Amino acid sequence: MIRHDFAAGLLDIRRSVKASSPLIHCITNPISINDCANMVLAAGSRPIMAEHPDEVGEITAMANALCLNLGSITRDRLEAMGISAAIARENNIPMVIDLVGAACSSMRKRYLEDFIPKFKPTVIKGNITEILSTCGIECKSSGVEANRGQLVTGDNAREYGDILGKWATEHNVVLLVSGPKDLITDGRDTYLLSNGVSMMGNITGTGCMLNSLVAAYLPAGNPLGAALLATATFGIAGEMAAKKSDGPGSFHIKLFDEVYNMGEADIITKTKITKL
Structure with a gap:
């Protein structure tokens, strides 16, 4: 169970989104679109999935948040992401980007450096x-999957929090490190979350779904809270879905049901979070 005052902040984000149904412009990959x-x-927001370079600027300008994803990238999508990001920056529209494959592709790494x-x-x-690759920290890549020897654990979370928190402060950004244990930091506050189940690794696109869930909560105006709420909600939904499914197919379907049906009491009583 999380503290009442902390839970209240997360629930305020959730209520705000459900009440306003903000428009979320997603430029993501075809595997998970x-x-x-x-x-x-x-989550209660509204998606629009436009990605043609000739229209994305107009679409982003009317959106309440922008969701970007480097998975299965194409030249046109890279161009579209840059156009949309420029509009978002100009209009103070919050954006989240998923670094899919950034550690195994020099092209994606160069793109992110700019x-x-x-x-x-x-x-x-x-x-x-x-995350380590993008922050310029030595790491070992294994395709688009995380190197298991570098995963965040209870033993190394504080060390990672110090290193990544410094980078987050320098770049004025919230970092969300996803994995069996999730680390979230804005440089001032760092949290370790332990919700989720191994079954989430048996379906494609769970990382992309988490990224879109963050975007769904960003219009509430609390980026760190949006990342925390999205990560907790997604992990709890995975735990609840696993209890009602027989394998990855039924789990996949149940995952959406559990996010949609999740009550405030679930957030309060089931979130496994530690402030570092």
């Missing part, structure tokens, strides 16, 4: 290997 749209809907200082995303999300 449908799941990302449905996850945004399950993108992050130019457009200043609100939240940067990735697995530990992708």
Whole structure:
């Protein structure tokens, strides 16, 4: 169970989104695009999935948050992301970017070296290997999966929090490190979350779905809270879905149901969080 005052802040974000149904512009990959749209809907926001470079600027300008994803990237999508990010930056529209494959692709790494200082995303999300690579810290890549030897654990979380918190402060960003244990920091406050189940690794696109869930909560105006609420909600939904499913197929379906049906009491009583 989390503290009452802390829970109240997260629940305020949730209520704000459900009451206002903000528009979330998602430029994501074709592997997970449908799941990302449905996850945004399950949270109470509204998705729009435009990605043509000739229209994305107009779409982003009318949105309340921008969700970007480097997975299965194409030249057109890279161009579209830059156009949308520029509009978001100009209009103070919060954005989150998922660093899919940043540690295993020199092209994606170069893109981010230009993108992050130019457009200043609100939240940067990735697995530990992708985050370390983007922060210029030595890491070992294994495709788009995190290197298991570098995962965040209870033993190394404070060390990671110190290192990544410094980078987050320098770049004025919230970092969300996803994994079996999730680390979230804005440089001032750092949290370790332990919700979730191993079954989440048996379906494609869970990281992308989490990224879209962060975007769904960003319009409430509390980036750190949005990252914390999204991560807790997604992990709890995974735990609840696993109890009602027989395998990855039924788990996949139940995951959306649990996010949609989650009550405030679930957030309060089931969130496993430690402030470091």
